[in-house]
Amino acid sequence: MDVMYFAWVRERVGLPKEKVETSAATVAELIEELKSREDRYAAAFADLSALRVALDQELSDFDAPLEGVREVAFFPPMTGG
Amino acid sequence: MDVMYFAWVRERVGLPKEKVETSAATVAELIEELKSREDRYAAAFADLSALRVALDQELSDFDAPLEGVREVAFFPPMTGG
Amino acid sequence: MKIVVQEAPFDFGAEAQAFSDAAKGAGAVVTFTGVVREADAGAMAVMEIEHYPGMTEKALEKIAAEAMTRWSLTDALVIHRHGRLVPGDQIMMVATAARHRVAAFEAAEYLMDYLKSRAPFWKKEILDDGAAAWVDAKDEDEDALSRW
Amino acid sequence: MKIVVQEAPFDFGAEAQAFSDAAKGAGAVVTFTGVVREADAGAMAVMEIEHYPGMTEKALEKIAAEAMTRWSLTDALVIHRHGRLVPGDQIMMVATAARHRVAAFEAAEYLMDYLKSRAPFWKKEILDDGAAAWVDAKDEDEDALSRW
Numbered sequence: 001m002d003v004m005y006f007a008w009v010r011e012r013v014g015l016p017k018e019k020v021e022t023s024a025a026t027v028a029e030l031i032e033e034l035k036s037r038e039d040r041y042a043a044a045f046a047d048l049s050a051l052r053v054a055l056d057q058e059l060s061d062f063d064a065p066l067e068g069v070r071e072v073a074f075f076p077p078m079t080g081g
Numbered sequence: 082m083d084v085m086y087f088a089w090v091r092e093r094v095g096l097p098k099e100k101v102e103t104s105a106a107t108v109a110e111l112i113e114e115l116k117s118r119e120d121r122y123a124a125a126f127a128d129l130s131a132l133r134v135a136l137d138q139e140l141s142d143f144d145a146p147l148e149g150v151r152e153v154a155f156f157p158p159m160t161g162g
Numbered sequence: 163m164k165i166v167v168q169e170a171p172f173d174f175g176a177e178a179q180a181f182s183d184a185a186k187g188a189g190a191v192v193t194f195t196g197v198v199r200e201a202d203a204g205a206m207a208v209m210e211i212e213h214y215p216g217m218t219e220k221a222l223e224k225i226a227a228e229a230m231t232r233w234s235l236t237d238a239l240v241i242h243r244h245g246r247l248v249p250g251d252q253i254m255m256v257a258t259a260a261r262h263r264v265a266a267f268e269a270a271e272y273l274m275d276y277l278k279s280r281a282p283f284w285k286k287e288i289l290d291d292g293a294a295a296w297v298d299a300k301d302e303d304e305d306a307l308s309r310w
Numbered sequence: 311m312k313i314v315v316q317e318a319p320f321d322f323g324a325e326a327q328a329f330s331d332a333a334k335g336a337g338a339v340v341t342f343t344g345v346v347r348e349a350d351a352g353a354m355a356v357m358e359i360e361h362y363p364g365m366t367e368k369a370l371e372k373i374a375a376e377a378m379t380r381w382s383l384t385d386a387l388v389i390h391r392h393g394r395l396v397p398g399d400q401i402m403m404v405a406t407a408a409r410h411r412v413a414a415f416e417a418a419e420y421l422m423d424y425l426k427s428r429a430p431f432w433k434k435e436i437l438d439d440g441a442a443a444w445v446d447a448k449d450e451d452e453d454a455l456s457r458w
Contacts, residue, residue, distance in 0.1 A: 004362070006360055006362055006430065006432060007360055007432035007434070007444055008444050010360075054362070054365055054430070057362070057364055057365035057368055058365075058368075059369075059428065073362060073365070073430075075362070075430065075432065076432065076444065076447070077427070077446075077447030077452070078426070078427055078428065078429060078430055078431055078432065078447065079426070079431060079432055079433045079444075079445045079446070079447050080359075080361075080390065080402070080425050080426055080427075080429045080430075080431030080432075080433075081263070081344055081401070081402060081422055081425050081426040081431075085214070087212055087214055087282065087284060088212055088284035088286070088296055089296050091212075135214070135217055135282070138214070138216055138217035138220055138221075139217075139220075140221075140280065154214060154217070154282075156214070156282065156284065157284065157296065157299070158279070158298075158299035158304070159278070159279055159280065159281060159282055159283055159284065159299065160278070160283060160284055160285045160296075160297045160298070160299050161211075161213075161242065161254070161277050161278055161279075161281045161282075161283030161284075161285075162196055162253070162254060162274055162277050162278040162283075162411070173327075174326060174327055174330055175323040175324055175326050175327025175328075175330075176323055176327075178322060178323050178326040178327075178341065179321075179322055179323025179324075179326075180323075182322055182323075182343055182345070182400065185345065186398075187347070187348075188345060188347070189344060189345055189346075189347040190342065190343070190344060190345070191341075191342070191343040191345065192340065192341065192342050192343075192418075193326065193339075193340065193341045194338065194339070194340050194411065194414070194415070195330055195338070195339040195340075196337060196338060196411070197330070197333065197336060197337055197338070197339065198337075199335070199336070199337040199409065200335075250334075252330065261347065263342065263344070263422055266342070267342070267415065267418070267419050267422075270340075270415070271415050274411055274415075
């Protein structure tokens with residue numbers, strides 16, 4: 001699936017988008033998998049309360065299942081307007 | 082003093098403005114004086130709850146004294162905007 | 163702060179742009195525009211707006227100055243027409259500029275609420291069959307003042 | 311209903327005028343415009359706005375459609391820029407048209423409250439000494455949603 005990062009999450013991970021092969025069942029499992037890979041992911045995902053997730057461009061939550069999802073995006077709380 | 086009428090008060094009295102010589106001490110006394118003059122004033126001032134008064138271009142009330150006042154205006158509740 | 167009472171149409175787009183351009187230090191600009199609607203019953207041909215020259219300007223100045231102080235506005239604008247208008251015509255506009263959006267919104271609503279019930283304007287609807295009626299003040303407009 | 315997400319500046323006056331002209335049947339038009347302010351601490355040289363292409367448009371469409379239904383709006387408009395802006399630049403605008411003023415005001419405030427916290431935009435302030443910081447979301451902006 002495509003995993004996207006925005007704002008300071010993008011800066012910490014070091015890229016805006018990547019393809020990830022995973023068998024993670026939920027967003028939370030995907031995060032654990034990424035954190036165990038490299039320090040930059042551990043830094044990006046250190047405080048989940050400061051993070052939001054969107055699945056296929058809809059806001060979602062960390063418990064949500066990933067089955068059928070093509071695009072996952074992680075970012076901080078939004079600051080538009 | 083100058084007495085002015087607006088909207089349907091003007092239409093009932095039949096003129097927008099007139100000079101009135103009066104010794105009325107308050108707005109209420111002036112109204113009684115006008116009502117006793119002619120039917121068109123009695124018609125205009127029949128229901129005081131539907132009327133507003135301004136003294137020298139400031140909203141006021143029927144108990145207000147007229148001493149020193151140069152311009153009295155009667156009109157219905159305002160409907161701007 | 164600018165207060166305008168006039169019979170002529172005003173250019174809403176140009177006024178809104180000029181107000182926004184001049185709003186130095188503001189992060190938020192709100193405008194409200196009132197447009198003549200069809201009458202609730204029957205087809206309105208003309209809306210006549212009567213006002214009290216002299217008092218109108220004073221009342222609007224007072225309302226706008228109060229809003230400027232209460233919400234620390236960087237600027238405020240009120241334009242109100244009088245005379246004969248037809249459905250679709252713009253009757254009036256207000257604009258407010260403030261550092262933050264809540265202040266700009268609240269101040270604009272305050273201006274509108276006070277302008278509706280405390281500025282000396284009176285509307286008369288003339289239907290296309292010639293029937294004419296003064297618009298009654300609404301209790302809800304008077305009640306709206308109690309929140310401020 | 312019109313939703314625009316673009317990097318280029320927009321013409322606030324022309325957009326406001328066109329929106330008002332097209333608002334048939336509406337008695338009330340409200341606009342809100344957000345302008346880049348100086349940073350609270352230090353002098354801001356640039357504000358960079360990042361967004362999530364695709365999701366941004368969907369989120370704004372959803373927010374505007376909800377407002378249209380809830381307040382029976384006759385029309386709604388959202389324009390939001392992204393990319394590099396400097397103090398004084400207009401970031402975004404919303405506009406609402408309704409029969410009555412309370413609906414137009416409430417719907418505009420609703421659009422702003424949701425747009426602030428539910429549309430995928432992120433602001434970064436770059437000061438004139440080169441220091442850069444992502445703008446933190448404010449608790450009060452999240453709290454503002456609870457009133458709707």
